[in-house]
Amino acid sequence: MSTTFDPEELQGLDLPVPTIRPRRLRANATMRRMTAEHRVSVDDLIEPLFVVPGTNVRQEIGSMPGVHQLSVDRAVEEAKDAQALGIPAVILFGIPPEKDETASWLARADGPVQRAIEAIKSAVPNLLVIADLCACEYTSHGHCGLLDVDGGIDNDRSVELLARGALSYAQSGVDIVAPSDMMDGRVRAIRYALDADGRTDVAIMSYAVKYASAFYGPFREAAGSTPAFGDRRTHQMDPPNAREAVKEALLDVREGADFIMVKPALAYLDVLAKVRKAVPVPVAVYNVSGEYSMVKAASARGWLDEERAVDEMLVSFKRAGADCIVTYFARATARRLAKARR
Ligand code: PBG
Numbered sequence: 001m002s003t004t005f006d007p008e009e010l011q012g013l014d015l016p017v018p019t020i021r022p023r024r025l026r027a028n029a030t031m032r033r034m035t036a037e038h039r040v041s042v043d044d045l046i047e048p049l050f051v052v053p054g055t056n057v058r059q060e061i062g063s064m065p066g067v068h069q070l071s072v073d074r075a076v077e078e079a080k081d082a083q084a085l086g087i088p089a090v091i092l093f094g095i096p097p098e099k100d101e102t103a104s105w106l107a108r109a110d111g112p113v114q115r116a117i118e119a120i121k122s123a124v125p126n127l128l129v130i131a132d133l134c135a136c137e138y139t140s141h142g143h144c145g146l147l148d149v150d151g152g153i154d155n156d157r158s159v160e161l162l163a164r165g166a167l168s169y170a171q172s173g174v175d176i177v178a179p180s181d182m183m184d185g186r187v188r189a190i191r192y193a194l195d196a197d198g199r200t201d202v203a204i205m206s207y208a209v210k211y212a213s214a215f216y217g218p219f220r221e222a223a224g225s226t227p228a229f230g231d232r233r234t235h236q237m238d239p240p241n242a243r244e245a246v247k248e249a250l251l252d253v254r255e256g257a258d259f260i261m262v263k264p265a266l267a268y269l270d271v272l273a274k275v276r277k278a279v280p281v282p283v284a285v286y287n288v289s290g291e292y293s294m295v296k297a298a299s300a301r302g303w304l305d306e307e308r309a310v311d312e313m314l315v316s317f318k319r320a321g322a323d324c325i326v327t328y329f330a331r332a333t334a335r336r337l338a339k340a341r342r
Pocket of ligand 1: 130133216217289
């Protein structure tokens, strides 16, 4: 039997002749620009900053080339730079001078995050300041809440601690608090605590959908928050579950979340799309440390083209429905977008 292709045979197929040729819309860069269904804008980007005690500290994080731990004074500089590039918001993480069992530094007015909020809001008032809210950077055991007698996490006492932390950030002038601990009922408690103190303008960006992920590895080096024992699987979500993500998101919207966050990003684009359909609030996605570091590591070896990989990754978040993108590539991307416009 001959396997030679005979073009005549095409005529016999019951298929339309290609009068519709999708390639026409891909023919050149201008056509592609005009027909792009999604694009990343600087308005979508949120830049993470890691704040440490001291002054004039700018210490690169080994596993995250180009990302630094910053003292408050240097964090202000980076915030100014972000604002100059048109980035609307930064999200702050704090590494306290001391960690203990009860996360004492979490709700202190002189904590690194509280001081950074004040300093950034006074230097760049129009830049939105978001504060990540979790106990894991503040506890000696590295867990996201307070421990009970059996070494498990005491959900309800942890929620009280988070509400106190949220209040303390609000009193320092934060625009948005972002609880990332995954305790049950914390959005409701935080909303209640903020409102009781007259802080009705402070918004809540809830990490409603946060998976127990290997992709947080480099962050835990940055924040010194690797659990001393055990893991986070009893509170962070199990990777096989997507229906449960919708449940978490809807619950947090009911409790008063103004934004819903999905995290990580790349391995959870299906979840992002589902959550986007289910909730009537803006959805943020967190392009996490491991996703940053793997692109950085591969491109440092010449195995990936960094800029193209980043652009492709970020636009996939828009395609899946993200309204805002937290990414360590925020400033690099903002710079590139500004150049492309010129
Ligand atoms: C918890 C928190 C984590 C991240 C953001 N908030 C770490 C964790 O849950 O272990 C991860 C961010 C990243 O990996 O970039 N405070």
